[in-house]
Amino acid sequence: MKKCIYILIAISFLLVGCDKENPDTQSYSESDISMYIQEKEHLFLDYSSETDKKYTPIKHENIKATWLTVMEYENLMINKTKNEFENAVRTFFTDIKNQGFNTIFVHLRAYGDSYYNSQLFPKGAFYTGDYDVLEIMINEAHSLGISIHGWINPLRCQTEEEMKTLSDNFTLKKWYTNNFGTFIVPVNGRCYLNPAYEEVRQLISDGVSEIVGHYNIDGIHIDDYFYPTTNSDFDIKAFEESKSTDLAGWRLENCNKLVKSIYDSVKAENPQLTFSISPQGNINANYSSQFADVRLWAGTEGYCDYIIPQIYYGFQNESCPFEETLLQWEKLVTCESVSLIVGLAGYKEGKEDKWAGSGINEWIENKDVLSRQKAIAEASSAIGYAVYY
Numbered sequence: 001m002k003k004c005i006y007i008l009i010a011i012s013f014l015l016v017g018c019d020k021e022n023p024d025t026q027s028y029s030e031s032d033i034s035m036y037i038q039e040k041e042h043l044f045l046d047y048s049s050e051t052d053k054k055y056t057p058i059k060h061e062n063i064k065a066t067w068l069t070v071m072e073y074e075n076l077m078i079n080k081t082k083n084e085f086e087n088a089v090r091t092f093f094t095d096i097k098n099q100g101f102n103t104i105f106v107h108l109r110a111y112g113d114s115y116y117n118s119q120l121f122p123k124g125a126f127y128t129g130d131y132d133v134l135e136i137m138i139n140e141a142h143s144l145g146i147s148i149h150g151w152i153n154p155l156r157c158q159t160e161e162e163m164k165t166l167s168d169n170f171t172l173k174k175w176y177t178n179n180f181g182t183f184i185v186p187v188n189g190r191c192y193l194n195p196a197y198e199e200v201r202q203l204i205s206d207g208v209s210e211i212v213g214h215y216n217i218d219g220i221h222i223d224d225y226f227y228p229t230t231n232s233d234f235d236i237k238a239f240e241e242s243k244s245t246d247l248a249g250w251r252l253e254n255c256n257k258l259v260k261s262i263y264d265s266v267k268a269e270n271p272q273l274t275f276s277i278s279p280q281g282n283i284n285a286n287y288s289s290q291f292a293d294v295r296l297w298a299g300t301e302g303y304c305d306y307i308i309p310q311i312y313y314g315f316q317n318e319s320c321p322f323e324e325t326l327l328q329w330e331k332l333v334t335c336e337s338v339s340l341i342v343g344l345a346g347y348k349e350g351k352e353d354k355w356a357g358s359g360i361n362e363w364i365e366n367k368d369v370l371s372r373q374k375a376i377a378e379a380s381s382a383i384g385y386a387v388y389y
Contacts, residue, residue, distance in 0.1 A: 031215040054270045055245060058147040059219035063341055063384030065103035065308075066096055067151065070110035073126035082131040097144050105151040105221045105276075105386070106137055106209060111192070112157030112172050114134060116150075116215065120207050122166055134215055139274040142216070149219035150211050154204045156225050157184065157191040157346070161210065171203055182237055187228045195227075196238035201257045204258065212269040219274035220266050226255050226290040251291035259303050276306035278343055281313060282320055283328055299334040307338055308386050312345035314369055316359030322373060330381050342377035346370055346387040 031295045076088050096104060108115050113124040114136035128131060134150075141148035157172060159162070163184075165171040175183040176191065181202055184191050191198045208220055227234070232247060244250040259277065264371040266275045279286050279294050286292040309329045313320045326342060333340045349370055356362065363369055370387070377385040 002370060037381040043138070043146050051375075055216045055271075057216075057272055058142065058145065058219070058273070059274070060102045060147055061383070062144060062378070063103050063147075063306075063386070064101050065105065065341065065384065065386035066101050066346075067386070067388055068092070068104055068106040069106040070115070070126070072125065073107070073115065073124070077126045077133060078128050080129060082129060082136070085131070085133065086136055086140065087264060089137055092135075093140050093146055097146060101387075102145065102275065103147040103384075103386075104141060106134075106150045108134065108150040108154075109152035109154075109207065110156070111153070111162075113192075118207070118210060118272070119185070120171065120203065120210055122170055122172075125230050132220060133333055134211075134217075137259070139215055147218045149221045149274070150215075151221040151223070152204075152207070152211075154222055154226045154262070155193045155228070156288055157193060159190050160186055164377075185234050187234065190228075192234075193230045194235050195248075195258045196235050196236060196242070201258050201261050206260040208265045209269060212266055212273055217273070219276060219305075220262065221276045221278065222259075222262065224280045224286075224290065224292070226292045227251055229291060248291060252287070252293045255291050256293050256296060256303070259297060263303055272314060274305040276308055276341070277304045277312055278308040281309045281311040281325055281329075281343065283309075283332065297298055298332045298338055298340075300330075301337045305339060306341050306383075307333060307341045308341040310343040310345075311373075312343065312348065312388070314348070314353055314356055314359050314362040315372075316356065316362045318357030318359060319355070323376065326376065326380060333381075337350075339384040340384040342373075342375070342380065342382045344373050344385050344387045346389040 049254050068274065072092075076092065080088065093104070102285060108116075109121060110124065111120060113120040113127075115124045115127055138148055154200075158166070162175045163173065166176070168177075172184070180186075183194055183197055185194050193204070195201055195204075211217060212220065232239070235251075239247055239250060242250060263275045266273050277297060279292050280290070283294060286294045294307070294309075298307045307329075309325075311320075311322060311325050311329070313322050313325060315322050329342075331342060349367075351363055353360050353363050374385055374387075
């Protein structure tokens with residue numbers, strides 16, 4: 001685009017020089033103009049290639065990742081000066097690097113908010129400073145060779161009470177006022193975006209474009225927060241308007257459109273960036289409770305680069321034993337452009353595993369569950385693991 005603009009400017013100057021009404025102006029032949037354009041085109045092409053150069057993200061061949069959740073921000077951010085926040089983040093990232101991690105997913109949108117400079121979403125509750133927290137996190141991560149990815153929850157928003165306090169300038173507030181029950185739907189007091197609507201999916205994608213377009217982030221990440229309920233009342237109006245007869249299939253398609261839109265937004269800005277999804281580990285439950293079409297995403301190009309199932313189960317889990325569940329996911333990932341990363345439950349170490357059946361005490365009685373799972377993940381077809389603490 002810049003090239004075309006500069007060429008047009010060059011032509012305009014030459015044409016001014018061809019003014020027949022002014023005999024004192026210099027005239028130019030067609031060949032003169034052609035040669036001049038070729039010279040300037042070469043000049044401006046070189047300039048454009050420098051200014052339009054895309055960021056080259058940090059990617060590790062063997063990924064060892066972890067998550068930085070919004071809950072951590074209370075201690076990291078609240079009432080911190082810029083220097084204090086820089087020091088706190090540097091300490092945190094240095095610590096995870098010393099633990100062997102090389103990749104981190106940092107929460108940028110947890111509840112319809114933003115932990116970066118955004119024009120589309122309000123600042124998060126813990127974001128009290130007037131400095132750019134994401135820029136600092138990126139700089140600190142990259143200085144340590146850590147790959148940093150922006151983690152968003154696309155559909156989960158503020159509580160109804162919090163929605164009322166938002167500025168009227170934000171789209172979320174406008175929808176809360178004018179489209180409550182359709183674009184924005186309450187579930188147990190918390191608001192959720194309804195992915196059935198193109199406008200909703202567009203806002204989410206615009207938020208992604210805002211991040212990847214303004215920051216040298218290494219990727220975008222979403223987890224398992226898709227549909228918040230199986231209740232048909234959540235999106236009854238949109239479903240009726242769709243003329244569809246299969247609610248589950250229709251919801252799956254809505255999630256597919258959302259995921260595809262996010263992927264396309266990331267790649268439109270920089271094809272080298274990665275988009276990752278971390279669905280729940282139980283494959284069937286993804287379909288029955290959250291309408292997440294993990295088979296499509298793992299088996300078809302154009303939906304994600306990494307799929308990180310949350311295989312948060314011990315070896316003795318009665319419903320989803322770790323090794324068996326990992327094997328199921330290995331078989332599920334059939335697309336060459338999609339890589340498997342194994343999600344592991346570091347937070348279960350030393351604790352009761354409530355839903356594991358007879359394996360309820362496995363994480364208490366065995367201190368090596370996580371280390372064994374890391375070893376198995378590294379020996380599998382996965383390109384690494386991600387530990388949630």
